[in-house]
Amino acid sequence: xxxxxxxxxxxxxxxxxxxxxxxxxxxxxxxxxxxxxxxxxxxxxxxxxxxxxxxxxxxxxxxxxxxxxxxxxxxxxxxxxxxxxxxxxxxxxxxxxxxxxxxxxxxxxxxxxxxxxxxxxxxxxxxxxxxxxxxxxxxxxxxxxxxxxxxxxxxxxxxxxxxxxxxxxxxxxxxxxxxxxxxxxxxxxxxxxxxxxxxxxxxxxxxxxxxxxxxxxxxxxxxxxxxxxxxxxxxxxxxxxxxxxxxxxxxxxxxxxxxxxxxxxxxxxxxxxxxxxxxxxxxxxxxxxxxxxxxxxxxxxxxxxxxxxxxxxxxxxxxxxxxxxxxxxxxxxxxxxxxxxxxxxxxxxxxxxxxxxxxxxxxxxxxxxxxxxxxxxxxxxxxxxxxxxxxxxxxxxx
Numbered sequence: 001x002x003x004x005x006x007x008x009x010x011x012x013x014x015x016x017x018x019x020x021x022x023x024x025x026x027x028x029x030x031x032x033x034x035x036x037x038x039x040x041x042x043x044x045x046x047x048x049x050x051x052x053x054x055x056x057x058x059x060x061x062x063x064x065x066x067x068x069x070x071x072x073x074x075x076x077x078x079x080x081x082x083x084x085x086x087x088x089x090x091x092x093x094x095x096x097x098x099x100x101x102x103x104x105x106x107x108x109x110x111x112x113x114x115x116x117x118x119x120x121x122x123x124x125x126x127x128x129x130x131x132x133x134x135x136x137x138x139x140x141x142x143x144x145x146x147x148x149x150x151x152x153x154x155x156x157x158x159x160x161x162x163x164x165x166x167x168x169x170x171x172x173x174x175x176x177x178x179x180x181x182x183x184x185x186x187x188x189x190x191x192x193x194x195x196x197x198x199x200x201x202x203x204x205x206x207x208x209x210x211x212x213x214x215x216x217x218x219x220x221x222x223x224x225x226x227x228x229x230x231x232x233x234x235x236x237x238x239x240x241x242x243x244x245x246x247x248x249x250x251x252x253x254x255x256x257x258x259x260x261x262x263x264x265x266x267x268x269x270x271x272x273x274x275x276x277x278x279x280x281x282x283x284x285x286x287x288x289x290x291x292x293x294x295x296x297x298x299x300x301x302x303x304x305x306x307x308x309x310x311x312x313x314x315x316x317x318x319x320x321x322x323x324x325x326x327x328x329x330x331x332x333x334x335x336x337x338x339x340x341x342x343x344x345x346x347x348x349x350x351x352x353x354x355x356x357x358x359x360x361x362x363x364x365x366x367x368x369x370x371x372x373x374x375x376x377x378x379x380x381x382x383x384x385x386x387x388x389x390x391x392x393x394x395x396x397x398x
Contacts (some may be wrong), residue, residue: 001172005029006031007166012037013037015163017137017138017139018178023181049166049172051169052168055200056088056202060294063128064085064089064133065093065130066078066094066096067096067098067133068098068137069099069139070137072082073331076330076331077337080192080207081192083111084199084201084210085201088201089131094112095125098111098116098118099118105308111288123146129150133153135158136156136199138166138178141397143159145169155170155199155200156199157175158331159285166302168221180265181370184347184369185368186207192205194350201279207247207333213336219309219313229300232270232271233269234271234318234397235272236270236273237274237321238260238323239322239324240274240280240283240287241280242324242326243280249325249345250324250382252341252357255385258388259322260272263391268298272298273302276302276304277370287388288301299330301313315372321339323341324341324343325341325346333353333357339353340358342382344380345381348361364379
């Protein structure tokens, strides 16, 4: 297991859940940093991080609680831990604490018994005792919840002296990746393997999971009829969104438009759909405007105003999906779709298409996995990706 290097937990610049400003701007870390400033509000020492506890008593009914609050895509991809927990603890009852926005990606998962929101009254949860508590995020909100849980065994992160801190050594590696961009860039493991290691579970390529109950399948059928998709052999779905946190998490306007142009011409009996979320309305409208000039009836405009349930249903109708590292990617892989994902400022090694798709990133820049919100380079991780090359990756699923 990873041992932490010198870390000045008591530094004013150190947050515990993200890189500090000196690390972002100068690439330094605590052992070679001249920017240390003592946080005088911290008066207690940080305790030694104990070894992780193995899973020894697996028989009988077990109560497990998982805390995962972050972006909906992060919540969904974390469901890959559930099959492993159920295999280790077949009679387990699993509770999940999250935020309301993630409910639609969890509610139909039959491996989860109870779902609570951070906005709920949770005193009865905090007064209960669990066999296992898991918090896979070093964020302050989720770590504070972890502190309030009573559990025989705990995995992940808690709060010590007002800052996120590993519960045990199994959480050290992911913690270090969260606070040091250099270590993050060196990572070669997928997110799914990492969270299994945090929980001391064997990873056997379990995948995130979305179940489509009869109501969702019926809704998907209604959407299929609304857009007259029955007249086409299949649907290739291009997700244009990527949110606003990272400028180059999504591709270029020209790239998306060119790819849709190439595919719609190459496969005239196939629907080529475009879709985005409400954070990318203007971006979507610009690309939609470009494509409408082509006057091709096999380009389908799904818009940006879909509910979460409808978004999931639309992805379920596709045979192949093209997307950035975003919620759409996690939905597509959870539905078992052939998925092509383009990656720039985030970690491409953390992503897994489980042998059913491609992870695409530029080989012409040296700054991948920069995690910078904005970029002032003229040659970027996104404008060096070619639509013609990417179009050749489609047509795999009949």
